[in-house]
Amino acid sequence: MTSTAPPDSVMHRSDPARIAVAFTRVLRGAGMKVPTSCTHTFADALCELGLDDRSNTYWAGRATLARRPEDIEIFDRAFAVFFDGRTAPLDLVDDEPLSITIAVDTDDDDDDDGAESGEANDDPTIELRFSSTEVLRHKDFAQYSDDELQHAHDLMSQLRLVGSPRSSLRLEPSKRMTPKPDIRRTMQTAIRSGGEPIERHFRRPSTRLRRLVLLLDVSGSMEPYARALLRFVHAAVAGRQKVEAFALGTRLTRITRELGSRDPDVALSAASERVTDWSGGTRLGDGLREFNDQWGVRGLARNSIVVILSDGWDRGDPDELSEQMERMHRVTHRLVWVNPLKVTPGYAPLARGMAAALPHVDHFVEGHSIAAMEELTRVIGQ
Numbered sequence: 001m002t003s004t005a006p007p008d009s010v011m012h013r014s015d016p017a018r019i020a021v022a023f024t025r026v027l028r029g030a031g032m033k034v035p036t037s038c039t040h041t042f043a044d045a046l047c048e049l050g051l052d053d054r055s056n057t058y059w060a061g062r063a064t065l066a067r068r069p070e071d072i073e074i075f076d077r078a079f080a081v082f083f084d085g086r087t088a089p090l091d092l093v094d095d096e097p098l099s100i101t102i103a104v105d106t107d108d109d110d111d112d113d114g115a116e117s118g119e120a121n122d123d124p125t126i127e128l129r130f131s132s133t134e135v136l137r138h139k140d141f142a143q144y145s146d147d148e149l150q151h152a153h154d155l156m157s158q159l160r161l162v163g164s165p166r167s168s169l170r171l172e173p174s175k176r177m178t179p180k181p182d183i184r185r186t187m188q189t190a191i192r193s194g195g196e197p198i199e200r201h202f203r204r205p206s207t208r209l210r211r212l213v214l215l216l217d218v219s220g221s222m223e224p225y226a227r228a229l230l231r232f233v234h235a236a237v238a239g240r241q242k243v244e245a246f247a248l249g250t251r252l253t254r255i256t257r258e259l260g261s262r263d264p265d266v267a268l269s270a271a272s273e274r275v276t277d278w279s280g281g282t283r284l285g286d287g288l289r290e291f292n293d294q295w296g297v298r299g300l301a302r303n304s305i306v307v308i309l310s311d312g313w314d315r316g317d318p319d320e321l322s323e324q325m326e327r328m329h330r331v332t333h334r335l336v337w338v339n340p341l342k343v344t345p346g347y348a349p350l351a352r353g354m355a356a357a358l359p360h361v362d363h364f365v366e367g368h369s370i371a372a373m374e375e376l377t378r379v380i381g382q
Contacts, residue, residue, distance in 0.1 A: 016046030032074045137370040142224035156235040162381045165207035174204035211242045217310030218249045219282035225340040234259045249277035252290040285320030302331045309338040312354025325360035338367035
């Protein structure tokens with residue numbers, strides 16, 4: 001068996017049925033007896049669960065394909081080789097040779113290349129393809145190269161931060177009857193009909209885009225993630241109205257104007273020059289107090305969606321942080337905390353800052369990958 005592992009162990013956009021058949025053939029080649037009906041059940045399970053989650057894929061296969069206790073060891077070894085690309089010795093029995101090629105697509109690849117060739121393929125090779133974009137979506141920001149970071153910015157620029165609208169005091173025309181008659185339009189229409197108010201018009205309260213405020217922790221502990229998250233903040237500022245952005249370290253720095261350019265290089269360079277405490281210490285409580293006093297409680301955070309992107313490591317007073325979080329929570333529409341460390345297995349919010357802030361947070365979400373940013377976008381849009 002030949003196996004070329006993908007750069008990550010996550011499979012996406014591949015046909016679940018083809019994967020189920022290919023994996024079953026690997027199990028049979030390793031000496032495990034797998035009825036065809038089990039393969040069908042495994043394929044149905046993959047169609048329902050998808051291929052994004054390794055744990056789901058593992059348990060779907062183990063529940064449907066491993067029927068005896070002695071099958072489990074073979075299944076685990078074959079799963080590691082097939083899905084994780086690990087090198088594991090398999091005692092293969094004599095069977096039809098099977099070659100599996102796992103390739104990584106580039107963005108320019110055409111999915112129908114094989115179909116367009118029109119040539120019959122008698123080679124027993126089963127080719128499973130992975131999208132590099134999909135792999136990048138789930139890759140941790142801390143492991144990004146410079147090229148991947150540039151690609152990630154393109155992906156982030158496609159995110160649409162909408163947010164729930166809020167009612168405005170302004171009125172707009174309504175096609176339905178409301179308690180607010182539009183006297184002016186009704187009289188204008190009546191003039192055209194000889195003074196008879198035959199057609200009546202009404203108004204209703206209009207809706208306005210709710211303000212989004214982003215507070216990015218730029219301290220030393222956030223350095224592996226700050227570059228990528230700053231690109232997310234820039235995409236939000238450049239692609240949406242009513243967005244305010246601040247850098248939070250040993251001091252509070254407003255960077256909305258610097259990130260206003262649609263050119264990422266220009267915007268990020270300007271923001272870097274503006275923020276003087278990159279990779280320094282963290283005093284979240286002091287920074288939030290300054291934000292509340294100068295910007296937040298006075299209007300910027302009122303009825304807004306406030307998002308704090310931080311790992312919660314703080315050298316300041318946790319009581320001060322808790323007090324400022326409570327002040328902010330009282331005036332905001334929703335308060336979201338994005339922590340890149342949340343995805344870590346066994347993570348618990350035990351850091352002093354995180355423990356002090358968490359009781360005042362409406363949503364506590366991950367922030368380590370593009371997929372996590374997409375989930376954040378969904379949370380903001382609720």
